[in-house]
Amino acid sequence: MTRLFARIDPLVRLILGAILLATLLPATGGAYVLAQAISTVAIFVLFLFYGMRLSRREVWEGLGNHRLLVPLVIWVFGVMALAGWAVWRAAEPVVPASLALGFLYLGVLPSTVQSATVYCSLARGNVASSVVAAALLNILAVFLTVPLYSLLAGSEAQVFDGTTLVKVLTMLLLPFLIGQGLQTVTHEWVMHHRAAIAMMDRGVIALGVYVAFSGAVGDGIWSRMDPVAWLAVLLGCGLLLAFAYGGAWLLGGALRLSRGDRISLLFAGGQKSIAMGAPLATLLFPPATAGTVLLPLLVYHLSQMVAAAPIAGRLARGAQGEAVRA
Template structure:
């Protein structure tokens, strides 16, 4: 068994793969453990905060530089599919998140984390990867996932403000300014720089991947350090973590069933259905963790991303299994992974 670079996969990686456990999630858990044992304080925390802001800017610069405008244009005309995915991501998901928060199953803090999770945009890389594995409409998935992330820069703060009753006024405008400066402007800069750096990025995908994931690990460590200093583990019990795991699993199951049945009811082709399911059922860890650090105080942000981290791992495991199931369908149901426009468009 070989890895992406062609080398031999070690026994640990093979075991994690067979168990459908993402090694990156183990690294994220490691950051939580490290922050719990050795949280940063005082001046060190302030310096780390500056480093984190720079890391976030670099992360979104790379996201902008990696995104192919040609791929986006190839799928952008399928507006009906994109509106369907956006409706699941920014309408149905927030409604379900709010329902979970009002159910009383979780503590107020974890319930708030579920609402924040529900307001986030879809993933980009994994949505496209799973759509490709399942032989779905890859071009549409690229466009839909990218549009979701771009719109999420603006829609997520608005939804958070409405559903979590954050105070209005200067505070919200400051959050929007921070998001524009730390997320949107680096992303635009990456897009503008793509003609210059795009080729280099394509040749160094593993290195870019390490920078991408390393940035998130750094943000998680910083957020959880602040949360631990603020008394995180005195407020969250093991029973609540188990309850959170079950709630996240149920939420994902409901959304995946809804996206599947919704796509079929609206008459989309199978390839389009796959794009809708994988883009409409997922939430972005890469966008969510930095955004939590901008929208909420450090200690609060560390707690609020717990549901997102758990949901992220569950969605990867579930989507991996579902993608393999879709991939087994007859070959005559596929047209090079990208279907011609269906009658329902």
């Protein structure tokens, strides 16, 4: 059991631990206000380090790969957003409203940065394009995720207004731009402390999950999650995951991308970012609904981590076989 636990991704362990802690010891009253304030500051710092880490040279070089980036953006913020909308509508009659909306929220989120790049590397894809593509999607998400959600949700998106959008830009885009500006003098320090910063990344995500689920536990999320709701979450996430990976791979083939770029499109187009989704949910949604809205994203994230490893391994073996035949 110890060896099995050690093999689970550290971020997955932290997320599960945060959910368990919020279930047993949810933050309430003044403790919740304090936890939310700490989470807000941590989100600002998280995106500050994102800006410090991503090289401006890599950004400009990667932006030139239009054959990959344009279809990827359309896939993530167009096709996947509509897929999330479709699953939301299908789940609406059988699950709580905020839980069904979680599928739409999942659909409009960007790709992961770290894991999409790692699995692209394992699959012998185009790592440089993967880094830039995932980073670009997360930058665009600051401008697109909230308006897309609001547009597709219609009257259900009552939590969004101009003040909320300003808060999102202030907490996500502003620190990223500051980080880019400081990059010249902080780059070496950031590279030297990559391990510590990676731990901080995971901690901020776990804190966001804890804060969101504390509010949801107080609102009785577990008493409202009957077997039908759990089945709908698992089925909905499974359908979205199969569509995301399968569709992204077929799209890359239809566009006749190089094998490396096709693999980049697969992982950047198939994965969804809890690093963006969890902190953003605590900024956008009322405490009582944030955790419920996040539940499909959490299930999807765990599922994509399970699916990505064997997919990357199979692609790597395929690349090795092609190299031998060549």
